[in-house]
Amino acid sequence: MTGNGTRVGVLALQGAFAEHLKALNRLKLSGIEVRRAADLEGLSGLIIPGGESTAIGRLLAEMGLREPILRRVAEGMAVMGTCAGMILLAGETSDYPLEPLGLMDITVRRNAFGRQVDSFETPVAIAALGAMPFPAVFIRAPCIEKVGTAVEALGRLNDGRLVAARQGKLLALAFHPELTRDTRCHGLFVEML
Numbered sequence: 001m002t003g004n005g006t007r008v009g010v011l012a013l014q015g016a017f018a019e020h021l022k023a024l025n026r027l028k029l030s031g032i033e034v035r036r037a038a039d040l041e042g043l044s045g046l047i048i049p050g051g052e053s054t055a056i057g058r059l060l061a062e063m064g065l066r067e068p069i070l071r072r073v074a075e076g077m078a079v080m081g082t083c084a085g086m087i088l089l090a091g092e093t094s095d096y097p098l099e100p101l102g103l104m105d106i107t108v109r110r111n112a113f114g115r116q117v118d119s120f121e122t123p124v125a126i127a128a129l130g131a132m133p134f135p136a137v138f139i140r141a142p143c144i145e146k147v148g149t150a151v152e153a154l155g156r157l158n159d160g161r162l163v164a165a166r167q168g169k170l171l172a173l174a175f176h177p178e179l180t181r182d183t184r185c186h187g188l189f190v191e192m193l
Protein backbone atom coordinates (compact mmCIF):
# COMPACT_ATOMS: atom_id res chain seq x y z
CA MET A 1 0.00 0.00 0.00
CA THR A 2 1.24 3.49 -0.75
CA GLY A 3 0.04 6.90 0.21
CA ASN A 4 -2.25 7.11 -2.81
CA GLY A 5 -3.68 3.64 -2.20
CA THR A 6 -1.97 1.86 -5.10
CA ARG A 7 -1.96 -1.85 -4.26
CA VAL A 8 0.37 -4.11 -6.21
CA GLY A 9 0.29 -7.87 -5.72
CA VAL A 10 2.97 -10.43 -6.53
CA LEU A 11 1.84 -13.96 -7.30
CA ALA A 12 3.68 -15.93 -4.61
CA LEU A 13 3.07 -19.56 -5.56
CA GLN A 14 6.53 -20.40 -6.94
CA GLY A 15 9.55 -18.63 -8.41
CA ALA A 16 11.21 -15.24 -7.93
CA PHE A 17 8.40 -13.46 -6.07
CA ALA A 18 10.57 -12.31 -3.13
CA GLU A 19 12.86 -10.40 -5.52
CA HIS A 20 9.87 -8.62 -7.08
CA LEU A 21 8.69 -7.58 -3.62
CA LYS A 22 12.18 -6.14 -2.98
CA ALA A 23 12.11 -4.26 -6.31
CA LEU A 24 8.74 -2.76 -5.32
CA ASN A 25 10.25 -1.79 -1.94
CA ARG A 26 12.96 0.14 -3.77
CA LEU A 27 10.13 2.14 -5.38
CA LYS A 28 8.67 2.73 -1.88
CA LEU A 29 5.80 0.33 -2.53
CA SER A 30 5.05 -2.65 -0.34
CA GLY A 31 3.78 -5.45 -2.53
CA ILE A 32 1.14 -7.91 -1.41
CA GLU A 33 1.83 -11.65 -1.64
CA VAL A 34 -0.96 -13.29 -3.63
CA ARG A 35 -1.72 -16.95 -2.86
CA ARG A 36 -5.51 -17.08 -2.76
CA ALA A 37 -8.31 -15.46 -4.74
CA ALA A 38 -9.18 -13.15 -1.83
CA ASP A 39 -5.69 -11.60 -2.05
CA LEU A 40 -6.56 -10.21 -5.50
CA GLU A 41 -9.35 -7.97 -4.25
CA GLY A 42 -8.49 -4.28 -4.42
CA LEU A 43 -5.25 -4.75 -6.36
CA SER A 44 -4.43 -2.24 -9.12
CA GLY A 45 -1.73 -4.50 -10.49
CA LEU A 46 -0.38 -8.03 -10.27
CA ILE A 47 3.13 -9.28 -11.05
CA ILE A 48 3.48 -12.88 -12.24
CA PRO A 49 7.13 -13.75 -11.58
CA GLY A 50 9.62 -15.95 -13.35
CA GLY A 51 10.15 -19.47 -12.16
CA GLU A 52 8.80 -22.67 -13.60
CA SER A 53 5.79 -21.96 -15.81
CA THR A 54 4.37 -25.48 -15.50
CA ALA A 55 4.54 -25.35 -11.69
CA ILE A 56 2.99 -21.87 -11.58
CA GLY A 57 0.30 -22.92 -14.08
CA ARG A 58 -0.62 -26.02 -12.07
CA LEU A 59 -0.71 -24.12 -8.79
CA LEU A 60 -2.87 -21.37 -10.34
CA ALA A 61 -5.45 -23.99 -11.25
CA GLU A 62 -5.16 -25.85 -7.91
CA MET A 63 -5.57 -22.69 -5.87
CA GLY A 64 -8.59 -21.63 -7.95
CA LEU A 65 -6.82 -18.46 -9.07
CA ARG A 66 -7.31 -18.63 -12.85
CA GLU A 67 -10.88 -17.34 -13.06
CA PRO A 68 -10.43 -14.67 -10.36
CA ILE A 69 -7.33 -13.30 -12.18
CA LEU A 70 -9.22 -13.17 -15.49
CA ARG A 71 -12.14 -11.45 -13.77
CA ARG A 72 -9.92 -8.87 -12.05
CA VAL A 73 -8.15 -8.10 -15.37
CA ALA A 74 -11.55 -7.59 -17.02
CA GLU A 75 -12.26 -5.14 -14.17
CA GLY A 76 -9.08 -3.18 -15.01
CA MET A 77 -6.27 -4.81 -13.00
CA ALA A 78 -2.90 -4.48 -14.74
CA VAL A 79 -0.52 -7.45 -15.01
CA MET A 80 3.23 -7.66 -15.55
CA GLY A 81 4.49 -11.14 -16.44
CA THR A 82 8.23 -11.77 -16.37
CA CYS A 83 9.87 -14.84 -17.95
CA ALA A 84 7.65 -17.76 -16.82
CA GLY A 85 5.05 -15.08 -16.05
CA MET A 86 5.16 -13.98 -19.68
CA ILE A 87 4.39 -17.56 -20.76
CA LEU A 88 1.32 -17.47 -18.50
CA LEU A 89 0.13 -14.19 -20.10
CA ALA A 90 0.27 -15.57 -23.64
CA GLY A 91 -2.66 -16.35 -25.88
CA GLU A 92 -0.67 -19.10 -27.58
CA THR A 93 2.46 -20.97 -26.62
CA SER A 94 4.98 -23.34 -28.17
CA ASP A 95 6.42 -26.02 -25.93
CA TYR A 96 4.12 -25.38 -22.97
CA PRO A 97 2.00 -28.37 -21.93
CA LEU A 98 -0.68 -26.38 -20.06
CA GLU A 99 -3.20 -23.75 -21.04
CA PRO A 100 -1.82 -20.23 -20.49
CA LEU A 101 -4.10 -17.48 -19.14
CA GLY A 102 -4.59 -16.14 -22.68
CA LEU A 103 -4.64 -12.49 -21.63
CA MET A 104 -2.34 -11.12 -24.35
CA ASP A 105 -2.47 -11.52 -28.10
CA ILE A 106 1.06 -12.93 -28.24
CA THR A 107 2.56 -16.29 -29.14
CA VAL A 108 5.37 -17.22 -26.77
CA ARG A 109 8.03 -19.87 -27.29
CA ARG A 110 9.17 -21.45 -24.06
CA ASN A 111 12.92 -22.08 -23.58
CA ALA A 112 13.54 -20.11 -26.79
CA PHE A 113 17.29 -19.88 -26.28
CA GLY A 114 17.97 -23.59 -26.09
CA ARG A 115 19.57 -25.58 -23.30
CA GLN A 116 23.17 -24.71 -24.21
CA VAL A 117 22.64 -21.04 -23.29
CA ASP A 118 21.07 -21.31 -19.85
CA SER A 119 21.37 -17.70 -18.86
CA PHE A 120 22.92 -14.46 -20.02
CA GLU A 121 22.74 -10.73 -19.39
CA THR A 122 22.53 -8.23 -22.21
CA PRO A 123 21.48 -4.60 -22.59
CA VAL A 124 18.10 -4.23 -24.32
CA ALA A 125 17.01 -0.89 -25.79
CA ILE A 126 13.49 -0.13 -24.57
CA ALA A 127 12.43 3.37 -25.60
CA ALA A 128 9.57 3.36 -23.08
CA LEU A 129 12.23 3.23 -20.31
CA GLY A 130 14.36 6.07 -21.65
CA ALA A 131 17.59 6.29 -23.64
CA MET A 132 19.69 3.96 -21.49
CA PRO A 133 19.34 0.26 -22.42
CA PHE A 134 17.97 -2.03 -19.70
CA PRO A 135 20.41 -4.62 -18.24
CA ALA A 136 18.25 -7.67 -18.97
CA VAL A 137 18.93 -11.01 -17.26
CA PHE A 138 17.66 -14.00 -19.26
CA ILE A 139 17.34 -17.38 -17.52
CA ARG A 140 16.08 -20.27 -19.68
CA ALA A 141 14.01 -17.51 -21.17
CA PRO A 142 11.06 -17.54 -23.55
CA CYS A 143 10.66 -15.11 -26.45
CA ILE A 144 7.68 -13.63 -28.26
CA GLU A 145 7.27 -15.13 -31.71
CA LYS A 146 4.11 -13.40 -32.90
CA VAL A 147 2.03 -10.43 -31.83
CA GLY A 148 -1.48 -9.24 -32.66
CA THR A 149 -2.26 -5.71 -33.85
CA ALA A 150 -3.19 -4.49 -30.34
CA VAL A 151 0.29 -5.31 -29.06
CA GLU A 152 3.08 -2.75 -28.87
CA ALA A 153 6.60 -4.16 -29.33
CA LEU A 154 8.82 -2.55 -26.66
CA GLY A 155 12.20 -4.22 -26.94
CA ARG A 156 14.20 -6.59 -29.11
CA LEU A 157 17.52 -8.37 -28.91
CA ASN A 158 20.15 -7.51 -31.55
CA ASP A 159 19.05 -10.57 -33.54
CA GLY A 160 15.53 -9.10 -33.75
CA ARG A 161 13.84 -11.39 -31.25
CA LEU A 162 11.05 -9.65 -29.35
CA VAL A 163 11.53 -9.78 -25.57
CA ALA A 164 9.27 -6.99 -24.24
CA ALA A 165 5.74 -6.04 -25.25
CA ARG A 166 2.69 -4.22 -23.95
CA GLN A 167 -1.01 -4.53 -24.66
CA GLY A 168 -3.12 -2.01 -22.77
CA LYS A 169 -2.44 -2.64 -19.08
CA LEU A 170 -0.56 -5.88 -19.71
CA LEU A 171 3.25 -5.93 -19.80
CA ALA A 172 5.24 -8.98 -20.91
CA LEU A 173 9.00 -9.27 -20.32
CA ALA A 174 11.07 -12.31 -21.30
CA PHE A 175 13.78 -11.40 -18.80
CA HIS A 176 14.06 -10.92 -15.01
CA PRO A 177 13.93 -7.16 -14.18
CA GLU A 178 13.80 -7.99 -10.45
CA LEU A 179 17.33 -9.44 -10.50
CA THR A 180 19.02 -6.10 -11.23
CA ARG A 181 19.13 -2.86 -9.24
CA ASP A 182 17.49 -1.06 -12.17
CA THR A 183 13.86 -0.45 -11.21
CA ARG A 184 12.71 1.13 -14.47
CA CYS A 185 10.58 -1.84 -15.60
CA HIS A 186 8.75 -1.90 -12.27
CA GLY A 187 8.47 1.88 -12.52
CA LEU A 188 6.90 1.62 -15.98
CA PHE A 189 4.44 -0.98 -14.66
CA VAL A 190 3.47 1.22 -11.71
CA GLU A 191 2.89 4.12 -14.15
CA MET A 192 0.49 1.87 -16.09
CA LEU A 193 -1.73 1.30 -13.03
Ligand code: GLN
Pocket residue numbers: 049050051052053054082083084085087110111139140141142
Ligand atom coordinates in the same frame (compact mmCIF):
# COMPACT_ATOMS: atom_id res chain seq x y z
N1 GLN B 1 12.09 -21.95 -18.59
C1 GLN B 1 11.17 -21.61 -17.56
C2 GLN B 1 9.79 -22.12 -17.89
O1 GLN B 1 9.53 -22.49 -18.95
C3 GLN B 1 11.09 -20.12 -17.37
C4 GLN B 1 12.38 -19.66 -16.76
C5 GLN B 1 12.26 -18.46 -15.89
O2 GLN B 1 11.17 -18.02 -15.54
N2 GLN B 1 13.38 -17.96 -15.51
O3 GLN B 1 8.94 -22.13 -17.03
